[in-house]
Amino acid sequence: MTKSKVMTFVQKYTMIIALVLVTAFFVWKTGGKILLPQNITNIISQNAYVFVLATGMLCCILTGGNIDLSVGSVVCFVGTIGAVLMKNELNMWLAVLVMLVIGLLIGAWQAFWIAYVKVPPFITTLSGMLVFRGLSNVVLQGKTLAVTNAKFVQIFGGGANCYVPDLLNGEGINLLCIVVGALACLVYLFFTFKANISRRKAGLEAEPLYQVAIKALIIVAAIIFFTIRLAQYKGLPMALIWVVTVIAFYSYITSKTTIGRHLYAVGGNESATALSGINTKNVYFFAYANMGLLAGLAGILTIARLTSAQPTYGQNYEMDAIGSCFIGGASAYGGVGTVPGVIVGALLMGVINIGMSIMGVDANYQRVVKGLVLLAAVIFDVVSKKKNR
Amino acid sequence: MADNILEMRGITKQFIATRALDNVNFSVKRGSIHALVGENGAGKSTLMKVLSGLWPYGTYEGDIVYEGEVCKFSNIKDSESKGIVIIHQELALVPYMSIGENMFLGNERGRRFAIDWEKTHAEATKYLKMVGLSDSSKTLIKDIGVGKQQLVEIAKALAKNARLMILDEPTSSLNEEDSKALLDMLLEFKKQGMTSIIISHKINEVAYVADDITVLRDGKTIETLTKGVDDFSEDRIIRGMVGREIEDRFPKRSGVKIGEMSLEVRDWSVYHPTYTDKKVVNNVSFNVHAGEVVGFYGLMGAGRTELAMSLFGRSFGTNISGHMSIHGKEVKLHSPRQAIDHGLAYVTEDRKGNGLILTNPISVNTTLANLKGVTKHGVIDRDKELLVAEEYKNKLRTKTPSVTLDVITLSGGNMQKVLLSKWMYANPDILILDEPTRGIDVGAKYEIYCIINDLVAEGKSVIMISSELPEVLGMSDRIYVMNEGSIVGEFTQAEASQEKIMARILAVDNAAKESKKS
Numbered sequence: 033m034t035k036s037k038v039m040t041f042v043q044k045y046t047m048i049i050a051l052v053l054v055t056a057f058f059v060w061k062t063g064g065k066i067l068l069p070q071n072i073t074n075i076i077s078q079n080a081y082v083f084v085l086a087t088g089m090l091c092c093i094l095t096g097g098n099i100d101l102s103v104g105s106v107v108c109f110v111g112t113i114g115a116v117l118m119k120n121e122l123n124m125w126l127a128v129l130v131m132l133v134i135g136l137l138i139g140a141w142q143a144f145w146i147a148y149v150k151v152p153p154f155i156t157t158l159s160g161m162l163v164f165r166g167l168s169n170v171v172l173q174g175k176t177l178a179v180t181n182a183k184f185v186q187i188f189g190g191g192a193n194c195y196v197p198d199l200l201n202g203e204g205i206n207l208l209c210i211v212v213g214a215l216a217c218l219v220y221l222f223f224t225f226k227a228n229i230s231r232r233k234a235g236l237e238a239e240p241l242y243q244v245a246i247k248a249l250i251i252v253a254a255i256i257f258f259t260i261r262l263a264q265y266k267g268l269p270m271a272l273i274w275v276v277t278v279i280a281f282y283s284y285i286t287s288k289t290t291i292g293r294h295l296y297a298v299g300g301n302e303s304a305t306a307l308s309g310i311n312t313k314n315v316y317f318f319a320y321a322n323m324g325l326l327a328g329l330a331g332i333l334t335i336a337r338l339t340s341a342q343p344t345y346g347q348n349y350e351m352d353a354i355g356s357c358f359i360g361g362a363s364a365y366g367g368v369g370t371v372p373g374v375i376v377g378a379l380l381m382g383v384i385n386i387g388m389s390i391m392g393v394d395a396n397y398q399r400v401v402k403g404l405v406l407l408a409a410v411i412f413d414v415v416s417k418k419k420n421r
Numbered sequence: 422m423a424d425n426i427l428e429m430r431g432i433t434k435q436f437i438a439t440r441a442l443d444n445v446n447f448s449v450k451r452g453s454i455h456a457l458v459g460e461n462g463a464g465k466s467t468l469m470k471v472l473s474g475l476w477p478y479g480t481y482e483g484d485i486v487y488e489g490e491v492c493k494f495s496n497i498k499d500s501e502s503k504g505i506v507i508i509h510q511e512l513a514l515v516p517y518m519s520i521g522e523n524m525f526l527g528n529e530r531g532r533r534f535a536i537d538w539e540k541t542h543a544e545a546t547k548y549l550k551m552v553g554l555s556d557s558s559k560t561l562i563k564d565i566g567v568g569k570q571q572l573v574e575i576a577k578a579l580a581k582n583a584r585l586m587i588l589d590e591p592t593s594s595l596n597e598e599d600s601k602a603l604l605d606m607l608l609e610f611k612k613q614g615m616t617s618i619i620i621s622h623k624i625n626e627v628a629y630v631a632d633d634i635t636v637l638r639d640g641k642t643i644e645t646l647t648k649g650v651d652d653f654s655e656d657r658i659i660r661g662m663v664g665r666e667i668e669d670r671f672p673k674r675s676g677v678k679i680g681e682m683s684l685e686v687r688d689w690s691v692y693h694p695t696y697t698d699k700k701v702v703n704n705v706s707f708n709v710h711a712g713e714v715v716g717f718y719g720l721m722g723a724g725r726t727e728l729a730m731s732l733f734g735r736s737f738g739t740n741i742s743g744h745m746s747i748h749g750k751e752v753k754l755h756s757p758r759q760a761i762d763h764g765l766a767y768v769t770e771d772r773k774g775n776g777l778i779l780t781n782p783i784s785v786n787t788t789l790a791n792l793k794g795v796t797k798h799g800v801i802d803r804d805k806e807l808l809v810a811e812e813y814k815n816k817l818r819t820k821t822p823s824v825t826l827d828v829i830t831l832s833g834g835n836m837q838k839v840l841l842s843k844w845m846y847a848n849p850d851i852l853i854l855d856e857p858t859r860g861i862d863v864g865a866k867y868e869i870y871c872i873i874n875d876l877v878a879e880g881k882s883v884i885m886i887s888s889e890l891p892e893v894l895g896m897s898d899r900i901y902v903m904n905e906g907s908i909v910g911e912f913t914q915a916e917a918s919q920e921k922i923m924a925r926i927l928a929v930d931n932a933a934k935e936s937k938k939s
Binding site: 230231234235236237288289290291293296297300301303304305306307308309310311367368 | 733775777
């Protein structure tokens, strides 16, 4: 009995365990360098676009293992447009709005063909990948365009000073960061225990309190460790604000709303969903239009961080996003996967990236390792499910 | 001592939590047809998986003695090389390959790399002839009906030099005529010395074809009945399967008042979505009243499912024409959503294919057709959802430790109950139940019938589509008989009988043949 309990525990938290083990490995190999405040900050800033794109990609994958290959090109195209607009002195917020709308329109364009004309997503987005890469090149004429709007760069997590200013004026440590961390813990604790208690009140079976408490303890410890590390460096990176907003919003959408339920249902059994009176076409439309919107946001984050737009930006971003989803436990057949899972997948990739960089592993070998990790994660998923049967 | 081709001795198969087979003994006489019956989950399929090597030697306890020697199969190839061939319930044919290609898939004719197509098709034709199929072996599988596909599976088994053929529910998707033909073919093969094991839920077929019947219950062998020695009546066999007498297979419905007309359909015609000149429903008119169970009987392909789905918000077919009135008001329904909003529910015949989301919890499936009921401003109230699922679980007596478990963990009968829960929660006035008891065991069937009775007692209307004549006769207030897309007869419960209904279908068929000749 205890053996099978251990097994289900391992299965449920595989990727978290993997993340801890991999981190431990790099702590050992890099002599603890990977946990230095600066590196932790880097994991977030460097991978902000992955978190954002992977969240959107999850919605597509949920509908039935469908992917969006165009996101890298869309990131580049949106960034290009933004850079051009800001070069022409357009108001920064207006530029941001235009970029998001363009992302959404591109998403809607592709979503229309996928949802209502039933062009396979792979083909539609392969087309988008070519079209928007090409258009970016046309607009930029093959050159680099600098983004000089300092405020834009700062707010969207680029440049040297892309941190939330410490309004509380801590000395040697960013006090605001710590306060925010503490608040996050309290909010988290409040909602988990509230949900558990209301479930009990309704007379339903609920997770035993000690389990909830242990889980909460681990998560609170992680948040506190994280925020202290960030506070020791320069505080909260702006990119983190955007990433957390996206994650929180989409976690809520996918787990608590009918939109989310429809995504899972379509991926689980499309014809059953259609016969239950749900318009499956609209579900596809949502997933891909939304992906465009998030690609727009990723485009904004990308040009801010790199303070320029180039025709080569965003290459292979789609692969990072897709990889994170599958490593994070999304099913290649759709209907299975969660936003937190995908974030863990993206973090795992990020840790491997930065760990190997610190170790000085050749970039080409880094790719080899990442590729094998992706395969290993999916193999584990497939095999453990088979045994479960 | 009888000449046994196969003896399975003391077979025990343990899964992590459950013991699927518990010291099962099972022996089959050479040249006989041996039926294996039992309720869902009794262990029939597991036993056959052990026999065919799908569960390899070492994963079970006990011995398989085949042709006098102990066999230790490590995979299906091993058992097939000895002439043990299993034909699964779900047909395993590739739709876009020809009959010949399918027959020799993995067993290709020819030299090492090159396939000898002439030899392939020549041999295929030979085996097709043995099963009485005259189609060309170059026909694609997708272009022939399910009945013929089943025959191709058997031809495929013959091509593997089968000496012991295992058929898992071979007639589950066949109509009565095709079923009869298939069973007669098994009897023919028996004369030629073939041994068969047949797993079936259809007791009358088993009694017709089998020499011996072994009953499994909860993973144990209960008894083996032999033709000519034991009583082969349906009641006797069912008693063995469920372990008790079933007094009446159809619960009585008393005091249900039949009210006003709830649904009326006039001149309804539907064309096939891909073959758009093929009329699958032809000028059908019928009606249903509140509190009434209306049976729709017909053979496979009679157009009943197509009719039902086209009514349910045009979920099937193109070029649909005709009138439809609900409670006296003419309605035009263009999507399942509209149909549901007008109080219609279509409970599919294919629970796994388009009924349930197998990898989602029971609770999620229960609310899928009426998410609004547990939603506020687009946000789902999980607690309320669980309460709803619990309520229906208790109401329909679904057997499961928790409604948070995935549907895939349930047996067929319990899946059907979840499917019914889903549609009952959508609170429809008119329920179309398409083959509501297909592939589920006797006990669960009875419970489903009780649920149907409860529904009409609440004043709802039930349209029950079924291919099982006794069920239609036992449950319906009125019966429509369909054949080739048209309604060819209407009977009240009092005037309906098995003979009259079959006679009506045959009469139409004969008339059609006559008119073709002239």
